[in-house]
Amino acid sequence: MSVLVDSDVLIEVARGRNHDLMSRWVKLSVSDIPVLYSPVTAAEVWAGALPREQRLIEELFRPMECAVIDEETGRQAGEYLRQFRRSHNVEMGDALIAACAMQSHAALWTRNRKHFPMKGLEFY
Secondary structure, three states: EEEEEOOOHHHHHOOOOHHHHHHHHHHHHHOOOEEEOOHHHHHHHHHHHHHHHHHHHHHHOOOEEEEEOOOOHHHHHHHHHHHHHHHHOHHHHHHHHHHHHHOOEEEEOOOOOHHHOOOOOOEO
């Protein structure tokens, strides 16, 4: 099993203010568990990056692997949107992140579990 990290977790890691989250991050970083991120997560993190944070963010992404968004991922994300857009306000980015986690057989590490009501999705 691998772990796919959501943007909210990476932003907190970059800030370094949440002791519990940082402890979990360090434990995960030194483990043999593959750590992934989605292209959506990269876009969200880079969209909010300040110029002084760019080197730190580059270092944060360097050891992780980017999960692939392909046709099957898009199809799964579309299904999630169809099922949960109205009932749970699931947006495109979260649907794609959930689909990436499912397609990668990864547990999702997010601080916003309410954005991910998908059955079968595992959390870290």
